[in-house]
Amino acid sequence: MPLNRGAIVKVLEIISVEKGLQCTATEAMKGAVTAGACAFGGALLGGPIGMGIGGALGSLYAAVQSKGKFKSVVSVLQEMTPQQLMLLENNFQAIFQDIDATDIAAAATLIMSNGNLQGQVLQQLAHFFKEEMALQLAS
Known part of the structure; x- marks a missing residue:
């Protein structure tokens, strides 16, 4: 069963914490x-x-x-407006549609253990932050 839209943001938060991602303008x-x-x-x-x-x-x-002046990606995700969150979820829908996980933790573990999938998620996150929010990721 694919993850619901709200769960996508939670998975991104978990991955961001695991990777220690921060962003800056x-x-x-x-x-x-x-x-x-x-x-x-x-x-x-x-x-x-x-x-x-x-x-x-x-x-x-x-x-x-x-x-x-550097903020964690998690804090940026938590401060996003509902419109920005919907746009973020739409950007990640294609990546997450094939993930068959029962819960958020299982999905995050699956992504972190698959180098190719992890790379896709991080690349998409960096692209979204750069294009939609004028922020750059830093690890």
């Missing part, structure tokens, strides 16, 4: 640019040693600035 990109710019500035001022020091300081600064 733009903090990862800002951090990379900050670290790179500091490394570049350090290289101009101090050569190879300056590049190392600049990169380390830039990375530290980026880490401090992005603290608390």
Whole structure:
């Protein structure tokens, strides 16, 4: 028996916890640019040693600035509107229609033990977050 629509979100929550998934809007990109710019500035001022020091300081600064700006995927899923949840469930219906599991835990275990299926779910989740919610996944 295929999972009902509400169960799909619960399975996604379990998988997200197991994989330790988090998401961010733009903090990862800002951090990379900050670290790179500091490394570049350090290289101009101090050569190879300056590049190392600049990169380390830039990375530290980026880490401090992005603290608390990453959210767990579970919290994002729990904060979604009913319309967003329906869209999410529609996006996952094709993947979940062939899963024959009696409960949510069994479905999550089946997905986590099947590398191909796990990859499909994670890829679809990343695509949904990027296209529909302008968020990026980070593990």
